[in-house]
Amino acid sequence: MQFLSPKGWATFAWQSDYSQLYLVDPEANTFEAPIEITPxxxxxxxxxxxSGxxxxxxxxxxQHIRVRIYDTQPVLPEVEEMSGNPWTRVETTEACFPSRSFTLSSPSMPYPLPAGPLFLLNTEKVAIRIQWMEFQGGRYDSVPVEPDLIEITVWPI
Structure with a gap:
């Protein structure tokens, strides 16, 4: 098995507005999150x-948001690498970023965000694997909990 090193990566402490975060092409004017969330x-x-x-x-x-960008499709482990815990959910999809770049945003944040972060891509169309490790148990504002981890892995199609 060949180990592929990410072309770029970053981890962010994040607090999702309305339980969502966005990967937005900063130059595309077509980004629009759905108002109604279907089943x-x-x-x-x-x-x-x-786009996005x-x-x-x-x-x-x-949450902790971990973004990794690869030149080719990586072999991804079935468990989170640092803790060894299994992912709560795993999904793979395709997305389009016409400017070959994206930034992170959310419903109450402007985009593009002033001063980044800005992730650069080799192609407009990419595959994205989203992996969630969600805190299991009760959540109360007065009790600190471990943040959820969301890993977003991107590679060209």
Whole structure:
């Protein structure tokens, strides 16, 4: 098995507004998240507009968002590498970023965000694997919990 090193990667502490985060092409004016979340969208936990991607989270509490970009499709482990815990959910989809770049955003944030982050891609059309490791148990505002982890892995189609 050949180990592929990511072309780019980053991890962010995040708090999803309305339980969602966006991968937005900063130059495309076609990004629009759905206003109504259908049962199908709720079940798969993502939505693909004409450009960009909407990822839904378990709730509005804190997440760690890990983004990895590869030149070719990587072999991805079945468990989260640092903890060894299995992913709660795993989905793969295709998305389009006409400017060959994307930034992270959410319903109450402007995009493109001033001062980044900006991720560069080799192609407009990409495959994206979304992996969630969600905190299991009760969540209360007064009790600190481990943040959910959402890993977004991107490679050209």
């Amino acid at each position: 199908e969208i709720y079940q798969q936990s993502f939505f693909v507009p004409p 991607l909407v990822v839904y989270t378990a709730d509005c509490l804190q």
